[in-house]
Amino acid sequence: MGAPCRRGHGRRRRCHGVCPTARGALRPPSRVEYPKRQRSRRRVRTLPAPTGRLRVHHLVTIVRPDDDSTTELLVDELWRAGAVGVEEIDRSIRAAFTDTTTATSVALRHGGRVEDVADTTGLDNWRDHAADYRAGRFHVRPPWIDPDSTGRFVDLVIDPGHAFGSGSHPTTRLMLTALAEHIEPGDRVVDLGTGSGILAIAAARLGADVIGIDLDPAAGPAAQANAMANGVRERVDVSIGDISDIGNDESFDVALLNVTIDIHESVAPAVQRLDVPVLIVAGILDGEQAERAAWLHGQSSTERLSEDGWVALVFNRGRDSAAT
Numbered sequence: 001m002g003a004p005c006r007r008g009h010g011r012r013r014r015c016h017g018v019c020p021t022a023r024g025a026l027r028p029p030s031r032v033e034y035p036k037r038q039r040s041r042r043r044v045r046t047l048p049a050p051t052g053r054l055r056v057h058h059l060v061t062i063v064r065p066d067d068d069s070t071t072e073l074l075v076d077e078l079w080r081a082g083a084v085g086v087e088e089i090d091r092s093i094r095a096a097f098t099d100t101t102t103a104t105s106v107a108l109r110h111g112g113r114v115e116d117v118a119d120t121t122g123l124d125n126w127r128d129h130a131a132d133y134r135a136g137r138f139h140v141r142p143p144w145i146d147p148d149s150t151g152r153f154v155d156l157v158i159d160p161g162h163a164f165g166s167g168s169h170p171t172t173r174l175m176l177t178a179l180a181e182h183i184e185p186g187d188r189v190v191d192l193g194t195g196s197g198i199l200a201i202a203a204a205r206l207g208a209d210v211i212g213i214d215l216d217p218a219a220g221p222a223a224q225a226n227a228m229a230n231g232v233r234e235r236v237d238v239s240i241g242d243i244s245d246i247g248n249d250e251s252f253d254v255a256l257l258n259v260t261i262d263i264h265e266s267v268a269p270a271v272q273r274l275d276v277p278v279l280i281v282a283g284i285l286d287g288e289q290a291e292r293a294a295w296l297h298g299q300s301s302t303e304r305l306s307e308d309g310w311v312a313l314v315f316n317r318g319r320d321s322a323a324t
Contacts, residue, residue: 057084057096058103062112064093069285073260074110076283079169080195081106082218102218136177138202143229154180154205157229158198171282174305174312175258176202178280182314183208187253192243192271193263197223197236199256204232208254212238213246243270253319254278261289268296277319282312 060078065071074093078086082102083095097103107114132141139153147155156176179199183189185207191200194212200223203210212223220238227236239245255276257264260283271279284293290311294301303314 057098057116058100059115060095060097060103060107060110060112061115062093062095062107062110064088064091072285073262076169076171077260078106099218133173135173137180138176138205140176140198154202155230156198156202156205158196158201158226159229170307170310171258171284171312172198174307174310175199175256175280175282178282178303178305178312178314179203179254179256180206182278182280182316183254188251189254189256190246190250190252190274190276192255192257192267193259194219194223194238197226197238199258200236200238201227201230201232203254203256204235205230208235210236211246211250211252212236213243214238214240215242216240243267246270246274248273250274252276254280256280258282260284261292264293264296268298272298277317279315280312281315282310284311284313285309286311 062074065074071088071093075086075088078093078095081095081097082099083097085096087094095106097106103114106112132139132145134140134148134153137154138156139148140156140158141147143157143159176199179202183203183206187203187208189200189203189208189210191197191203191210191212194200194214195216197212197219200210200212204227212219214220214223217240220240223236223238224233227233227238252274253276255271255274255278257267257271257279258281259267264281264284279297279299281293281297284290286306286309290304290313293313294315297315299315299317301313302316305312305314
């Protein structure tokens with residue numbers, strides 16, 4: 001069974017959502033906690049398993065980076081990839097995945113190794129640990145939690161059973177808060193790295209027509225299912241591919257980009273080519289990363305939002321300023 005992490009005996013051990021003290025002992029924590037500032041620790045997103053049926057987790061072990069900021073980025077990337085638990089122990093980071101292909105891909109990308117661990121503990125109570133939250137004008141909830149009764153929030157239903165989770169990380173909350181102030185009915189919006197589709201769906205709920213782009217094939221079914229659950233399936237179109245695949249004849253009013261700083265560095269030229277009047281970016285830490293992101297995108301931010309050491313930047317050139 002899982003147990004709280006303890007420091008001692010010379011071993012560095014830090015859990016990000018789950019501490020498998022014995023093989024297969026992966027289960028949600030007893031309560032939901034959001035980070036105070038130092039490190040990004042997301043709650044466990046565990047998929048349900050029928051009682052008594054054998055379940056297999058794929059544990060990916062990666063050498064821990066030397067500095068804390070790079071470790072933070074790596075941990076965040078593992079959550080984005082669909083990990084159901086992430087743990088630091090000694091000089092390693094271990095992440096548990098339920099999907100074989102995803103685990104193999106993550107291991108290859110980071111020079112890690114994969115081992116399969118059978119789990120017979122039973123995870124039928126996973127839904128008890130899923131929570132709703134509010135971000136700007138939105139109330140984000142799993143399907144089994146009731147909508148906000150006040151009527152003051154736009155309802156977003158995101159099933160955390162999908163590979164990309166519920167989107168409860170501070171960067172997503174910042175993006176939701178920012179986009180609500182800049183998206184208007186009838187806008188054309190592109191969500192770059194759409195994942196679960198939460199940002200694309202939020203934009204569509206505000207009346208925009210959205211194209212979501214992602215390299216991961218799992219993004220298509222996840223985003224489409226969530227779009228259907230929110231009644232905006234006709235407004236959200238998901239394409240699997242690279243940002244550079246977007247045609248030169250495509251034009252957008254707003255672009256959304258919530259990725260880590262290394263991906264900002266690789267896609268910034270393609271994003272600049274889109275020449276959108278409003279660009280909203282996140283996935284970056286306050287300080288040097290935020291400054292670098294502004295430099296990469298070739299603009300000075302017009303707005304800046306922050307939470308728990310993360311920032312979102314808005315680059316608003318005005319809707320009449322796009323090149324013709």
